[in-house]
Amino acid sequence: MTGWSRITAVDTYDIRFPTSQQLDGSDAMNPDPDYSAAYLVIRTDDPDGHEGHGFAFTIGRGNDVQTAAIGALRPYLIGRPVSATLADLGGMWRELVHDSQLRWLGPEKGVMHMAIGAVINALWDLAAKRAGLPLWRLLSRMTPEELVDLVDFRYLTDALTRDEALEILRRGADGRAEREAEILRGGYPAYTTSPGWLGYDDDKLRRLCREAVDDGFDLIKLKVGADLDDDRRRLRIAREECGPDIRIAIDANQRWDVPDAIEWIGALSPYQIWWVEEPTSPDDVLGHAAIAKAIAPIPVATGEHVQNRIVFKQLLQLGGLSFLQIDAARVAGVNENIAILLLAAKFGVPVCPHAGGVGLCELVQHLSMFDFVAISQTQQDRTIEYVDHLHEHFADPVVVRGGRYQAPTAPGFSSTMLPASLAAYSHIDLP
Amino acid sequence: MTGWSRITAVDTYDIRFPTSQQLDGSDAMNPDPDYSAAYLVIRTDDPDGHEGHGFAFTIGRGNDVQTAAIGALRPYLIGRPVSATLADLGGMWRELVHDSQLRWLGPEKGVMHMAIGAVINALWDLAAKRAGLPLWRLLSRMTPEELVDLVDFRYLTDALTRDEALEILRRGADGRAEREAEILRGGYPAYTTSPGWLGYDDDKLRRLCREAVDDGFDLIKLKVGADLDDDRRRLRIAREECGPDIRIAIDANQRWDVPDAIEWIGALSPYQIWWVEEPTSPDDVLGHAAIAKAIAPIPVATGEHVQNRIVFKQLLQLGGLSFLQIDAARVAGVNENIAILLLAAKFGVPVCPHAGGVGLCELVQHLSMFDFVAISQTQQDRTIEYVDHLHEHFADPVVVRGGRYQAPTAPGFSSTMLPASLAAYSHIDLP
Numbered sequence: 001m002t003g004w005s006r007i008t009a010v011d012t013y014d015i016r017f018p019t020s021q022q023l024d025g026s027d028a029m030n031p032d033p034d035y036s037a038a039y040l041v042i043r044t045d046d047p048d049g050h051e052g053h054g055f056a057f058t059i060g061r062g063n064d065v066q067t068a069a070i071g072a073l074r075p076y077l078i079g080r081p082v083s084a085t086l087a088d089l090g091g092m093w094r095e096l097v098h099d100s101q102l103r104w105l106g107p108e109k110g111v112m113h114m115a116i117g118a119v120i121n122a123l124w125d126l127a128a129k130r131a132g133l134p135l136w137r138l139l140s141r142m143t144p145e146e147l148v149d150l151v152d153f154r155y156l157t158d159a160l161t162r163d164e165a166l167e168i169l170r171r172g173a174d175g176r177a178e179r180e181a182e183i184l185r186g187g188y189p190a191y192t193t194s195p196g197w198l199g200y201d202d203d204k205l206r207r208l209c210r211e212a213v214d215d216g217f218d219l220i221k222l223k224v225g226a227d228l229d230d231d232r233r234r235l236r237i238a239r240e241e242c243g244p245d246i247r248i249a250i251d252a253n254q255r256w257d258v259p260d261a262i263e264w265i266g267a268l269s270p271y272q273i274w275w276v277e278e279p280t281s282p283d284d285v286l287g288h289a290a291i292a293k294a295i296a297p298i299p300v301a302t303g304e305h306v307q308n309r310i311v312f313k314q315l316l317q318l319g320g321l322s323f324l325q326i327d328a329a330r331v332a333g334v335n336e337n338i339a340i341l342l343l344a345a346k347f348g349v350p351v352c353p354h355a356g357g358v359g360l361c362e363l364v365q366h367l368s369m370f371d372f373v374a375i376s377q378t379q380q381d382r383t384i385e386y387v388d389h390l391h392e393h394f395a396d397p398v399v400v401r402g403g404r405y406q407a408p409t410a411p412g413f414s415s416t417m418l419p420a421s422l423a424a425y426s427h428i429d430l431p
Numbered sequence: 432m433t434g435w436s437r438i439t440a441v442d443t444y445d446i447r448f449p450t451s452q453q454l455d456g457s458d459a460m461n462p463d464p465d466y467s468a469a470y471l472v473i474r475t476d477d478p479d480g481h482e483g484h485g486f487a488f489t490i491g492r493g494n495d496v497q498t499a500a501i502g503a504l505r506p507y508l509i510g511r512p513v514s515a516t517l518a519d520l521g522g523m524w525r526e527l528v529h530d531s532q533l534r535w536l537g538p539e540k541g542v543m544h545m546a547i548g549a550v551i552n553a554l555w556d557l558a559a560k561r562a563g564l565p566l567w568r569l570l571s572r573m574t575p576e577e578l579v580d581l582v583d584f585r586y587l588t589d590a591l592t593r594d595e596a597l598e599i600l601r602r603g604a605d606g607r608a609e610r611e612a613e614i615l616r617g618g619y620p621a622y623t624t625s626p627g628w629l630g631y632d633d634d635k636l637r638r639l640c641r642e643a644v645d646d647g648f649d650l651i652k653l654k655v656g657a658d659l660d661d662d663r664r665r666l667r668i669a670r671e672e673c674g675p676d677i678r679i680a681i682d683a684n685q686r687w688d689v690p691d692a693i694e695w696i697g698a699l700s701p702y703q704i705w706w707v708e709e710p711t712s713p714d715d716v717l718g719h720a721a722i723a724k725a726i727a728p729i730p731v732a733t734g735e736h737v738q739n740r741i742v743f744k745q746l747l748q749l750g751g752l753s754f755l756q757i758d759a760a761r762v763a764g765v766n767e768n769i770a771i772l773l774l775a776a777k778f779g780v781p782v783c784p785h786a787g788g789v790g791l792c793e794l795v796q797h798l799s800m801f802d803f804v805a806i807s808q809t810q811q812d813r814t815i816e817y818v819d820h821l822h823e824h825f826a827d828p829v830v831v832r833g834g835r836y837q838a839p840t841a842p843g844f845s846s847t848m849l850p851a852s853l854a855a856y857s858h859i860d861l862p
Contacts, residue, residue: 029534030531030532033531034532059531059532059535062503062533062535064503068496072495100460100464100490101461101464101465101489101490101491101492101493102492102493104464104489104493105489105496105497106540107736108712109714110536110540110542110543111536111541111542112493112496112542113541153688155711155714155715157688157690157691158688158689158690254538257585257587257588257589258589260588280586281586281741283540283586283738283739283742284586284741285716285717285745286745286749287586287589290589307540307541308714310715311714313715314716314717314718
């Protein structure tokens, strides 16, 4: 590896899996998703041969647009010196997110923001591979000063300043080595959504609930919000199969307006609900706060569609969520998720990542493990979503055993899809 | 015109004007914009030969992605019956915005949402041309029931229900003919941003201020937020040139964090400021509310980057704005802007549209004139931004005289760019 190597290519792939055929992933808002990835590979002329892999997750139509948006970032990458770029990924983030012309397309939201996230994550994959470490360990070894330099505090300072973030990270610096060892030994808690897709019939729900308990999960999640009687019946079945000690969360996938949410959740309150996820639009911070207040003590969880750190900041300021669900590929990558982890720590809210989809489990485990080692220092009420599909397409697939994510040990961000899968599921190859 | 004609083609154009050469449009966040349009033309096999023209506005890089997003909507349009589609644009809006796969790319924000807005606006242009009316008059003749059918109340009902919207529109049904005549006679108030771009020197600022007053404007706007001493000097110059009776607004283009905004605006408060525009991130509804409270009685204006009706709803609920600045091409077109006009009416907040850019003046005048005729019934504190550039590229350019927009009378949405301009400024022609 030399100091003079440069980025020579950014190849993009429009990858789509025909998941709608089995109704995997079906919920109240997404009846027939085709899980897809707008995927990129960053190549360099370094003799080490390492590549950076990253992607945005979509559910089918529009994946071509998402892929084109990633491709549009090529001019910002080609010819860039690899070492200098990877040594200042905070600077790279600012250059992309605050590009004065590109930001008109958001700002900091939607297709262009997710494209930047995919690129930033691919660069982190490359950095971790070059360091010979899984990303969570690479991040866990950075100093508090290095970590805050990755974060853009613009629009956050009324809730979290750089100095406050530094203080949080310095508190987390003690005992990092012990917590790293703890992760390597015992992994990180997982919960499962596999039993709960709306398109599954009651027998399949029963069987999958039993399997989940047998597999060691102590939290499962059901999709709700299409029909109240169905929701009641399915919650009853899940509770029967799981017994009283398993936690059951529900997920409405933004199905309701504020008054409907309050009424519907009220009707489900007898069923011992661990959290209610995405009760309404992810843009509605006031609505989340109104719902949270009305349905207390049932907690609200949200985040997989929250567009950026600025909206998370407000949800925390207003008490609109009690579980914060980061997504590895919705916001602008690792850097913005570090900002969000720090916000959650400031407000004392546990982070329980969204996962599933294509490769989201693979990515987000790194962020939660880093959170434990360097920020939150606890696994109390923390758990990462787990869905058992499409992992076979990844070179370093997640391993979940006994209801826990086992620590990834291969260098990188676990984002590398197998060449055979890229070839087999390419929808269109953009130039 | 027959009932059997269908949409046969959706042609897209990546149009870019090299405006950065003159620093037109330069502000604290956008030092060198190249005003651009991701443009589409909807063609049919109807013998009437009418086309629907629409566009999303961007400021340069990324306009190819925006154009690709519009192109991705082609399958929703090709082959559709023209009459039935135009007779139910509320249904068309819901089909596009709530497409379960596409909405993952937002939801309801950014590139994909703006693409839907461009398509919806092009369909309205076609509808108005077929009706032989300028859009503002076509909308002004629709019944309250027809108008609420255009609106999606999802995520709004905690602030505005369908019944409340109907009541607002029914109140506005009286005297529509008189107000239509008033618009045809006297037009609608305009204000000018032409003097105030940050890249202009003091002499140019002086000259343009004098010209603005001579041209009959009674409100001008200056860009601020790069340097406090510069802002003070430029406000002093503008006040000297304009005299005490001209209102002066300032626009920070999202430059500040919440604490900075409060401090900076405090330092400018001696200068008799009509409004402060975009003091911080458009995503920060709590931040806007905190700033509004701290700087009162100086009012906050915002909206050109507000992604959808859900965020406007919250800004209104929290008192985060005193002037609501709709943009014709940021949200999902005419339908969503009708929702926003109704929200503003419910909360009693004047709508003062954002314009400028490429063709935004041409579009938004129709919405304000419709607002006056059918919803607000007043021009009190209402005014549409006016910037004097790029109008020469449009077939039916705006006419601003004596500080007022003159009513457009040609059929359509004034969105049709001249074929010669499309040819001359095409950056890439996507297939």
